[in-house]
Amino acid sequence: MYFKKHMAEELPQGNPDVLKELLIYKMPFGKYKDRLIKELPVSYLEWFAQKGFPPGKLGMLLQTMYEIRLNGLEYLLHGLKNKR
Template sequence: MAEQAPPGDPTLLLELIRYPMPFGKYKGRLLRQLPVSYLEWFAQKGFPAGKLGTLLQTLYEIKMNGLEYLLDELEKRR
């Protein structure tokens, strides 16, 4: 399982709108732009270790719980 970020770490959300996918079909695309189906695949197969896994797992939870508006607000303020 991926490393856990400290609870309430605000930099985690900021990284979701800035961090590019480093490999695979969506290489170079910002994590925020990844489709839910790709995140579901990771959820079934296992998220990568480390920072990337934490970010993908967080994004998956955000999208599955209808909380994308949180990221929308961050992008507007950026």
Template sequence: MFHPDKQILIEIVKTRMPFGKYKDSLLCDLPVSYLEWFQRKGGFPPGKLGMQLATVFEIKSNGLEEIIYKLKKMNLRG
């Protein structure tokens, strides 16, 4: 069962992609096709960003986008 770290979940709806085609997009808004591309090209970057991208990939590739929608709503309310 997939159990992401709570802090990483909060971060993926607040953090923006720092580079590439989707620079400045929220990590949670990245298309799954882009995340799949990362995997084909050797995997996600090392460190925190890689963990965040892997989390978004797991959520989206397993049909759990509801998690992202709820987090975004909570984040907008503050």
């Protein structure tokens, strides 16, 4: 019981506003300009993961979307979309 309690305390708390941004933020440049970040192909996100994500908010959102796809967590976005 001690282990479970302390593990839960150590888990990072996510920011739900970041997930909401993925529903409305559009790619500002490149081949997928004006496409929502959540709709970008995984191959594009993988390319950024290899080459480096851009700085700032865009990079953070792209990296978050990459991690969501990598870990099969897309359902987190579907749940938000249904609540809008």
